[in-house]
Each structure stands twice: as C-alpha cells, then as structure tokens.
Amino acid sequence: AMIDVVLFAGFLGAGKTTLLGRLLPVLAGSRRTALLVNDFGKLAIDAALLHRHDVPMRAIAGGSIFCVCKQADLLRQLTDIATEVRPELLLVEASGLAEPTDTAALLQSTFLREMYARPKVVTVVDAVNFPRLARGLRVLDRQVEVADVLVVAKADLADTAPVEKLLRDLNPAARIVLSDLNGLRGDIDWRSEGRVEADAPARLCATATPGFSTVNLAGVDADSIGFEDLNALLDEFKGVLLRGKGVLRGRHLELVNGTYIWTEDAPDDVGEGLFFALKGDAATVFSEKIHIGACAENR
Secondary structure, eight states: BEEEEEEEEOOSSSSHHHHHHHHHHHHHHHHHHEEEEEEESOOHHHHHHTTSSSOEEEEEEESSSSBBHHHHHHHHHHIIIIIIEEEEEEEEEEOOOOOOOOOOGGSSHHHHHHHHHEEEEEEEEEEHHHHHTTOOOHHHHHHHHHHEEEEESSTTOOOOOOHHHHOOOHOOSSEEEEEEEEEESSSSOOOSSSSSOOOOOOOOBBBTTTTEEEEEOOHHHHSSHHHHHHHHHHHHTTTEEEEEEETTTTTTEETTTEEEEEEEOOOOOOHHHSEEEETTHHHHHHHHHHHHHHHHTOO
8 A cells, every 4th residue: 555645834833843743642543654854944853842752753954845955855765764664654744934836746756656645735824823924925825725634723812714714715625624722623534645647747946935034053153142142133033033943052942923932841852053034035134143142242
C-alpha cells in the first residue's frame, strides 16, 4: 500500500505546531506514523518541540521545501523515510513562509511517486490575525487556495464568521473545521486520495517567498545581545515583525505579529539561536540594530 501523506500548511504563528502536537499521540496510536518538519530558519525549533513525541522524525531547516534550494534535501529525506521508517502515514509540516506550488512538488522522483500517495493539504489559519493579513499577502492566499481542509485555529478567541467567509471566497471546495484549546471541533479523514502520475510536472519556487525578509542569529550572535536591548528592539519593530522564535540563554522566544513572550520551556535538544521574519525589507535595519546592540553589550 502507498504511504498516505498529509501536508500541514499555514502562515507564521497560525498554530500548525500546536495542532500537530495534539494530533500526534492520536494518529500515531492507530497507524505507524512519521513526521517531516520544515523550518525556514536555520534552527529547527519546531522539530525540537515535536521531537518530544515518540514518533520517527526528520527535519529540513534553512528554507522552504517548495523552493529549489531544498530540492536535494527533500528528495533525500523522503527517500529515507520510505525505505528506513516505512510508515503508513507521513505528516509534513511546511514552513509558515512556504508558498505551496502544487502537491506534486513534494514528490520529485518516480520512486517517491510510487511510494507516496498524493498529499492531502490541511491549511491552518489563525482566527485572530487572518482577517488583518488576508488579501494583502500572496502566500496566505496560496496556502488557502491549495487546501483540501481548512482548520481555523484559536476559534475560541475570535468571531470565526468573517474568517470563514474569507476562506470560502478563496477556496469554496475546501472543508472548514474549527479548532480551539480543546482540539478539533470536527473529524478529518487523514487518508490521501489518488496518486501523483509519474509524468506530472512538479513546480518549485525559484526564489524565496517575496514580500518578506528574515534574520537568522546563530548561537554566538544571539548570545551577545542582552534581553533588555532585544526586547526594546522587538517593541520598536512591533509593526513589521511577523514571526520570531528561538532559544536565548535557555529561554524560549515565541513572537507572532509583534506580540512576544519568553518562557522557560526551551527544548533540550536544540542549540541557541533566533529567527525573525519581517515585512518587506525591514530585516536589513533590524539586523543592523541587533548587531549595534550586541557591540554595546560587549563593551
């Protein structure tokens, strides 16, 4: 039998990792399940968080799996999962900056198309922030348009009616399922349907997702700036900071649309470093100010 594939798409901070964390124990309890996690940043934070679950996992960091720059990594990881892990179900978490081209883009070789069924796309949208971001960011529209199922996360924090209308305008055929702190409010069929034909074209993006700029701070660079200076910078750039995450001196940063929190639950098996995604080209100034703050901290 072919391996069923479910691709989880959704913008930065929509709640993909949280949803997967809740689903993994259930899905892995009934079927042999594997996980492939894609982080746009160089630090595989999401993979480290999901690694707490006892599920075979592979990670691809430093770019989108829908970009040609990660084609070799994707081929290698999918081949390894099919031959070594041999799951019945593969869950793929795409980066929040990934602009899905088509589902065939995940299966780039004849071997993979014989092993894996056509991926089912489950796109997670944030009930709180989606109305503000929709129609202004092409990547959000594309993530919704390719979905078979649309999960409206944080449904207990906002009126979902306007969100559902926007989603139906973009993708009338997709099923909409609400989700909150208690989990999904409806059932989802996790089986894939059909297969990708051997000669089907697989379109990949030739460049990074337009409209965004990113900053990756390795452990040494991140550790050279103080918490107060960094928090002041996060407050200053609140209007253009879309996403931030990472680990600094053992503390875990989570930032979504300018709002951030530091917690003490940093994953044990990930190094120190920080990743930020900003609107437009704001990352250039943001990066410069971080390094200025780091120099001042070391004087």
